[in-house]
Amino acid sequence: MRLSVIPIWLAFIFLLTDIRAEDGSAAWLRYAPPPNAHQLQQYVPNKIAILNGTVTSPVFSAGKELKQGIESILHRNNATSITSHLSRTDIIIVGTLDQFTKAYGNIGSETKLEGDSFWLKYDTSLKNVYIIGADQRGALYGVFEYLRLLALGSDVSKLNVVRAPMGPIRWVNQWDNMGGDITREYGGDSIFFSNGNISQNLTRAGQFARILSSIGINSCVVNNVNANATLLSSSNIQGLARIADVFRPWGVQLSISIDFAAPQDFGGLSTYDPVDPTVVSWWDSKVKELYTAIPDMGGFLIKADSEGQAGPAQYNRTLAQGANIFADALAPFNGIVMYRAFVYNQLNESDMKADRANAAVQFFQPFDGQFRDNVVVQIKNGPIDFQVREPTSPLFGVLQKTNVAMEVEVAQEYLGQQCHLVYLPPLWKLTLDFDLQVDNKPSKVRDIISGKRFNRALGGMAAVTNVGLNSTWLGSHLAMSNLYGYGRLAWDADSSSEEIIQDWIRLTFGHDQKVIQVIQDMSMQSWPAYENYSGNLGIQTLTDILYTHFGPNPQTADGNGWGQWTRTDKYGLGMDRSVSTGTGFSGQYPPKVAKMYETFETTPDELALWFHHLNYTHKLHSGKTVIQHFYDAHYEGAQTAANFVSMWKSLDGKIDAERFEDVLERQVYQAGHSIVWRDSIVNYFYNWSGIPDTHGRVGHHPYRIEAESMKLEGYAPYKVSPFEAASNFTAITVNNTVGTATATLKYPDGVYDVAVQYYDLYGGTSHYEIYLNNNSVGSFYSNTTMGHTPSVYLDGISATRHTFHSVNIKSGDTLRIVGTPDGNDPAPLDYVAILPPGILD
Known part of the structure; x- marks a missing residue:
């Protein structure tokens, strides 16, 4: 189908439609017009005939959905009618195969429909659209598929397909x-x-x-x-x-x-x-x-x-x-x-x-x-x-x-x-x-x-x-x-992950090419990034398995009967699941697969520690040692999560403000929490192995000011457990009605981001205010609105951060943080990071 130029006034309408405020309740069923909506008009009849549809049936729902969807996608303004008149031309026919055959005759011996499948066809000679299901549910699925194609701006002029589900x-x-x-x-x-x-x-x-x-x-x-x-x-x-x-x-x-x-x-x-x-x-x-x-x-x-x-x-x-x-x-x-x-x-x-x-x-x-x-x-x-x-x-x-x-x-x-x-x-x-x-x-x-x-x-x-x-x-x-x-x-x-995410973005956020590309890039990078900073080489997700299943706590994997063990010791980690020397799990697979997993030499790196207990110094197929891979992967994963923030910010003005701000809040949170993950895991395994990071990152944070090293009034040091959930293993908590932590900054004059690392505990909403030379930089409350399972402890679940951007700092300035506790939340602080632009703590 040849695409013609969209009139400026019509493009402006589409732009307004795409950026209207939305709360997400419509999901991917927004039925927003695609850029070529005006071209699709000629292939979409104005009349809909519903076959065998009682008011509570899926076929009746299909007809209503089709009318609503077409009018929204094509801007028809109530111009599509549902009729009982079974005309032979210029109509959309929706129903089951049995009813269609009774009304119009056989659809062709080459078209076979079984359980929940459907047939979509545009009849070029009669200008009809056929949406025929093997059963009522199939007809409804056919309508949703047709509307999906329209909303994506797909060419429906040559449509003639049968779709059947993989399984019942x-x-x-x-x-x-x-x-x-x-x-x-x-x-x-x-x-x-x-x-x-x-x-x-x-x-x-x-x-x-x-x-x-x-x-x-x-x-x-x-x-x-x-x-x-x-x-x-x-x-x-x-x-x-x-x-x-x-x-x-x-x-x-x-x-x-x-x-x-x-x-x-x-x-x-x-x-x-x-x-x-x-x-x-x-x-x-x-x-x-x-x-x-x-x-x-x-x-x-x-x-x-x-x-x-x-x-x-x-x-x-x-x-x-x-x-x-x-x-x-x-x-x-x-x-x-x-x-x-x-x-x-x-x-x-x-x-x-x-x-x-x-x-x-x-x-x-x-x-x-x-x-x-x-x-x-x-x-x-x-x-x-x-x-x-x-x-x-x-x-x-x-x-x-x-x-x-x-x-x-x-x-x-x-x-x-x-x-x-x-x-x-x-x-x-x-x-x-x-x-x-x-x-x-x-x-x-x-x-x-x-x-x-x-x-x-x-x-x-x-x-x-x-x-x-x-x-x-x-x-x-x-x-x-x-x-x-x-x-x-x-x-x-057989659907590809890339095709699925592209379609979802278009249906959910619109057709702007930058929006599609950015969200696709973020999405496709997201699972590898999470794997990098949470648990890799097949060691599983090193989360807190005994409590919330959310934040990092690698210690909980071992020393219990739940069997999600890492078998970490001072020499190495990983489960030996071979038949020859381990638990025998690899032998549960058919012979060819079992042989691949039986030895490290043939096991892919990404599952190395699932099947084998390896020394920290063992070289992977990549050439890296196990411990250096852990260090590198966790830093790379946190960097990717940080990149998501700037990637999402690049879409400002291209997505409605309500959804833009909601996603931005989550990406900022993820960027901060990925650092919590990174530090917890690398510190934990550095503590076990004693092997330094060849790049000098682990345990070396030149931009941090540890809270316990600041001048404290009303605050007192607190040993965090698990130890790896705090920088330098220690935080501070208020032991009275208010706490103050003060430090003299010794950084070159310049513009910095000030990241306050704290703990957001369930059961209270503490208040923090940050001052620079007695001038307020800003304040925030520890009332993260995310939906994750909360924690009542200072740990990797409650650890998070708030960042103040573009703060002018001179060497010798005084930084002061005032924490006011509330309920079960004693206004805990871990550290403050004074970050030059573009530097990830």
């Missing part, structure tokens, strides 16, 4: 609790629950279903996998039915997590043994009650025998027996059991053969082929727990007679909790594209979970999400690229 399982698992909170509550309170019941106002839930449908998601588990059995009360079942009612027009099935012990904890039985006849009868009755209220319920998600959750092991029953009791109850209603493979026991760290990574295969392999046909084993992409990098779970290649789905995490629990930009599709693609070479045949994970490789009927993907009442849904505008990316990959695992 495309679920999201919410972490909502019945009290109304959400575990890892970065996006606000629950859109489903309040005070132990289903919320009265479910408007937001219906809007979420629309967003899910737009990316092809067909089921939403509305409650936490650590389920509350009272969800199964009759009153709450009726409440769940109300959620299903607002989901149904968007083709999203409601599903729920269930408490394995519910027959006993809630039902009053003396047991929850899955083979006990009274338990079987109880579940049969409860499932019938659920399906009477919700005839199209998707099924159950089950977390059992893991992290304190009840399961079949209590009665020495197998995992298959535990899953099959639910499968049998659900089968008459076409319900599905999603049974999580996240099953493991606490381990003895002194046992050098113990390995949590072995658990999934050890627990599930013996029962391959014993699960019912409506059971899907839900396997995390890696064998531990959503780390920044893990090898592909070998369980995908082991369960050849069992339906499987790949579980990923949109919620960023270990990956910055939506306060750090981490675009995750490139990470997920590593697993989807990994070839396990089962029986020496091509065995990519995407072909296994689709059912293609082992000829299984059910399979697909599931994502852990924590959408809440925040207008941005996830608590961060940029984090929404992960939800969008998940949907795209769950539908088509």
Whole structure:
């Protein structure tokens, strides 16, 4: 399609549209006009015919969505009509294949439509657009795809495609609790629950279903996998039915997590043994009650025998027996059991053969082929727990007679909790594209979970999400690229990370080429950067695994039974997972993959410490030693995070002010917190190894003034634990009503940035004011509004910074910081950095 020049007045309208204030609630469904909107007009009819659409059906929703979308994208101002008149020309026809065939005849033997697929075509002779689904949901997906193409400004004049999903399982698992909170509550309170019941106002839930449908998601588990059995009360079942009612027009099935012990904890039985006849009868009755209220319920998600959750092991029953009791109850209603493979026991760290990574295969392999046909084993992409990098779970290649789905995490629990930009599709693609070479045949994970490789009927993907009442849904505008990316990959695992992010940017922020390029560059650099400053070479994310899962605390990885060990000592670190000398994990893979991971010589550097315990001085394939790689990577990662701030600032005026300022706040925070990460990790391993950084950076900070070295009044030194969470291991806290820290500056005259490193503790809002020669430079409160899990300690979670830019300083000036504590926050200070322009502390 040839593009003509856009009139200046029309371009101005598009510009105004792109920069209007937005709160993020529209997500990628803004339906803003593309630059070539006027050219698309001729290929988009003004009339829409909806076939077989009752008012609560997905087809009816498709027609309304199509009208709304077209009018917004093409600036038609209520000029598109929905009609029941089935004209033969100049009309958009939306419906199922059966209804289309009755009304218009066969679409052609070469076009085959099955489960949720759709056909899009522009008929050049009749000037018709056909959006035909294999079923009602397929028709709705077709409408969303058509609107996506229009909003992207794609050429729709030659449109003739059939789109089918990779697999039938495309679920999201919410972490909502019945009290109304959400575990890892970065996006606000629950859109489903309040005070132990289903919320009265479910408007937001219906809007979420629309967003899910737009990316092809067909089921939403509305409650936490650590389920509350009272969800199964009759009153709450009726409440769940109300959620299903607002989901149904968007083709999203409601599903729920269930408490394995519910027959006993809630039902009053003396047991929850899955083979006990009274338990079987109880579940049969409860499932019938659920399906009477919700005839199209998707099924159950089950977390059992893991992290304190009840399961079949209590009665020495197998995992298959535990899953099959639910499968049998659900089968008459076409319900599905999603049974999580996240099953493991606490381990003895002194046992050098113990390995949590072995658990999934050890627990599930013996029962391959014993699960019912409506059971899907839900396997995390890696064998531990959503780390920044893990090898592909070998369980995908082991369960050849069992339906499987790949579980990923949109919620960023270990990956910055939506306060750090981490675009995750490139990470997920590593697993989807990994070839396990089962029986020496091509065995990519995407072909296994689709059912293609082992000829299984059910399979697909599931994502852990924590959408809440925040207008941005996830608590961060940029984090929404992960939800969008998940949907795209769950539908088509062959999609590229670059294509996905480009489309998301255009749909979310508009078509300005600089905006697209900058956000794409930031996004594609973000996961490698986070890996660099949080945990690399396969050592996992060195976060606090015992508390918040947010900030750095490498000490928590070892010395406990959770099995996320680094086995750090004074000589080296890393898990020996070889068959010959280690835990044997590498032997869980098919022979070709196992051979690659068995020795360091053939293991890629990025997984070196996952599979091998290496000395700090061991040379990697890159030529660097392990310890120098750690030093370099952490400094490089922090530098990249710092660069994100200037990159984002370059978009000032090209993005509406509300979203621009919100993202800027988060990028500034990430830049500061990445330094906390960097220093914590390099100091920790320098302390263990005693090996200096060849570039002289670690432990050498010429621009810092340690708070404890300043003249203190009302402040007192405080030894921080873990030690690496503070510069020089020490901070200061106010021991009275107010504290003052004073220093004489000995830097050359010039313009500097003044970075105040402090701790933002939960339970109080301290106030800080900075003076230079008794003149106020500025002030701030310790009330970071980010959604990450907070801390009540001085640690790597609460550590952060506030920077005053372009401060004129002369040698001999007096710097004074006044801290006023509040509640549980004693106005802690770590250090002040006096930074020349362009210098990263």
